[in-house]
Amino acid sequence: xxxxxxxxxxxxxxxxxxxxxxxxxxxxxxxxxxxxxxxxxxxxxxxxxxxxxxxxxxxxxxxxxxxxxxxxxxxxxxxxxxxxxxxxxxxxxxxxxxxxxxxxxxxxxxxxxxxxxxxxxxxxxxxxxxxxxxxxxxxxxxxxxxxxxxxxxxxxxxxxxxxxxxxxxxxxxxxxxxxxxxxxxxxxxxxxxxxxxxxxxxxxxxxxxxxxxxxxxxxxxxxxxxxxxxxxx
Numbered sequence: 167x168x169x170x171x172x173x174x175x176x177x178x179x180x181x182x183x184x185x186x187x188x189x190x191x192x193x194x195x196x197x198x199x200x201x202x203x204x205x206x207x208x209x210x211x212x213x214x215x216x217x218x219x220x221x222x223x224x225x226x227x228x229x230x231x232x233x234x235x236x237x238x239x240x241x242x243x244x245x246x247x248x249x250x251x252x253x254x255x256x257x258x259x260x261x262x263x264x265x266x267x268x269x270x271x272x273x274x275x276x277x278x279x280x281x282x283x284x285x286x287x288x289x290x291x292x293x294x295x296x297x298x299x300x301x302x303x304x305x306x307x308x309x310x311x312x313x314x315x316x317x318x319x320x321x322x323x324x325x326x327x328x329x330x331x332x333x334x335x336x337x338x339x340x341x342x343x344x345x346x347x348x349x350x351x352x353x354x355x356x357x358x359x360x361x362x363x364x365x366x367x368x369x370x371x372x373x374x375x376x377x378x379x380x381x382x383x384x385x386x387x388x389x390x391x392x393x394x395x396x397x398x399x
Contacts, residue, residue: 169213174202174294177261181220182296184258193265194287196280196301196309197221199332203290206305208267210337213378215329217315219255219262223280223301229272235265279308279352303341304348304356307331311359323368323375331363332376335390336383342390346397357398360391 173365177199198217225234236246237257246262254264254399255275268284270276283305290300301309314327322328335341345353345397363369377383 167171168214170216171211171212173216174199177191177220178202178298178384179292179296179363180261181263182259183290183294186242187297189238189242190298190388193222194284194299195222195226196283196306197264197268197293200306201330201333202333203300204306205337206339207337209383210333214333215319215326219327220294221264222264223266223268223269225281226272228269232267232272239265243270246252249250267354274288276308278355279305280311282349282352283309300345302354303334303338304345306334307345307356308352310346311356316357320366321368321373322363322366328372328381329376332387336376336387342393342397345394353398355398357395360395362396364391364395 168175178195179325181195183345185193195221198215201214202211205214210241219300224235226235239256242256247255247257250257250262252264256265258264266276266280267273268276268280271317283301286302286305287299288302289297310327310331314322314325345356366372373384377387
């Protein structure tokens with residue numbers, strides 16, 4: 167496998183080892199780093215986007231749980247950096263690790279799909295044997311579309327969130343069945359945002375960029391996106 171593939175796995179493993187078994191079961195991994203566990207096509211795995219951070223969702227019982235979590239993390243080697251403007255971010259050596267509460271009231275922001283996605287997280291084993299909980303593919307898509315809506319400004323061509331979405335669509339054949347089996351609310355949400363994406367003026371260029379001009383892969387992405395739109399009806 168590629169160096170990027172190995173690096174992404176190592177990032178997840180490093181964070182899992184630092185958290186320990188107890189905290190690992192209290193968080194769910196999400197974000198671009200988890201594509202290394204969700205993509206099943208070997209060709210796509212070779213060309214995943216590198217990211218320099220690891221994102222985790224955690225459920226806390228009110229704001230009082232936040233300083234307690236921070237103290238637990240400091241004891242396990244995580245630390246705040248004065249150079250980070252993101253108030254959910256900790257550092258583990260050079261790694262950026264974002265701990266995002268599912269409750270918006272705690273830090274003033276969240277994601278529509280954090281709570282539901284947390285409860286539907288799936289177990290994955292890392293090379294070290296560590297076991298982590300990861301947002302399932304349909305909820306991964308939901309969180310990515312929600313993030314794109316908040317920070318993408320409609321610029322699909324330069325959006326890392328859209329790049330991650332295309333990597334998953336391109337590299338996971340079973341995604342259609344997984345979307346079909348998800349909740350009505352999530353299917354409807356995905357349909358709405360997939361239609362918006364397909365109608366984006368840069369859509370064709372985004373697909374070409376994601377596949378590096380591979381016409382066969384472009385056809386796969388177009389076909390799967392249209393199938394997922396149908397599943398949302």
